[in-house]
Amino acid sequence: MGIASYFIKNRWLYAFLVPGMLYLLVFKYIPMFGIVIAFKDFSLTKGIWASDWIGFDNFAYLFKSRDFYQVLRNSVLLSLYQIVWGFPAPIVLALMLNEVRRMLFKRVVQTVLYLPHFISWVVLTGMIVNFLSPSTGVVNMLVGAFGGEPISFLQEPAYFRTIIVSAEIWKDLGWGTIIYLAxxxxxxxxxxxxxxxxxxxxxxxxxxxxxxxxxxxxxxxxVLRAGSILDNGFEQVFLLYNPLTYVVADVFETYTYRIGLVDGRLSFATAVGLFKGAVGFVLIVVANRTARLLGKQLW
Structure with missing residues (x-):
């Protein structure tokens, strides 16, 4: 069977690929041409191609900036906490549910655990703010009931990472559990x-x-999680952080937003995003090769 005959025979299968391929082309690959902005002094009036070339000046400034190392540390630490605490959680829960023999109970638990996955971060952060409110929050009511003083959890840097990681585990625990049960x-x-x-x-x-x-x-x-170690998500951090918690909460997504859209430094923001993407690519290649070499020996 020739190549043409093969494609004709399976034409409907390939037709299903077209929407996904178009999505990747339009929203993922075509915008990659915009990375040239990182090497230019981009001006909205001149446009991308007419703006002046400045080479690696944006990257030189990036690596000299103290903010960069703070953002890098915050991004890596937050991802590591999510991997250490969040990655094993659905595995353990799936193993426990797999041992349950009452199917009705098992299905009810799966449904209850899966529901938070459909709650948007806007709604979830609103719930967190209400629960942790120093005046009306349930958590501080319990603290007061035991004789403690109200705590402004969302204004204390020491609590921010715990709040974010706990919220992400609660939100995505059910989704991960279903994958492992399958x-x-x-x-x-x-x-x-x-x-x-x-x-x-x-x-x-x-x-x-x-x-x-x-x-x-x-x-x-x-491997997929290791490749996105610098991806912490924008919504959850942006909706919960404030200037008091920047020191531990500011990650690449929020930093790029502030310097790019708020301050208007689009070239520098593109350089930050390009650095983040390059690091992610290297990490996922290394993690994939490591998994291939050691995966068969893990168990």
Whole structure:
């Protein structure tokens, strides 16, 4: 069968690819030509191509800026906290739910845990502000009931990362759990039967059958998460941070927004975004190769 005949035979399958490919082309690849702004003194009146070239001046200024290192530290630390605490959470919960034998209870729990995924960050941050309010918040009411003084959680840098990471875990826990539960359905049931015949306990079956069965899914998701280690999300941070918490809350997304759209320094903001994208590309390549080399030896 020739290439032309193959495409004709599977034309409807490729037709389904067209909307996704158009989306990637229009919103992902064509805008990449705009990175040339990072190497120019961009002027809205002159346009992209007529603006003056300044080479790597924006990057030189970026690496000399104290704000850059603060933003880099905040972005990396926030992502590491999310990986350390947030990445294992859906795995543990999926393993627990997989051991539940009452299907009704299992489905109800899955539904309840999955619902927060559909709550927008605008609504969720409003809930957080209300819960943590120093005057009317439920949390501070409990603190007062035990004789403590009200705490302005959202104005204290020490609490910001804990609040953000906890909110993200609560919001995305159900989604991650469903992914791992779906992966567990692909584990061969005969492996569990063989383990039982060998006298394996439930914990040993989890350790030697279930976890190795979903190891590839864990590795893939970990690689994707490692590649986006500088991506902390814009909405949740922007809606919760304030000048009092900039020292721990300011990440690349909010920093780029302020210097690009608020201050109008579009060239410098593009340089920041290009640096972030380059680091993300390197990280995901390294993580992918590391996973290929060590993935088979993990379990």
């Amino acid at each position: 992966a567990m359905t692909g584990v061969d049931p005969t492996l569990y039967e063989s383990a039982k015949m060998d006298g394996a306990s439930r914990f040993q079956q989890i350790r030697h059958v279930t976890i190795p069965g979903i190891a590839s899914t864990i590795v893939v998701l970990l």
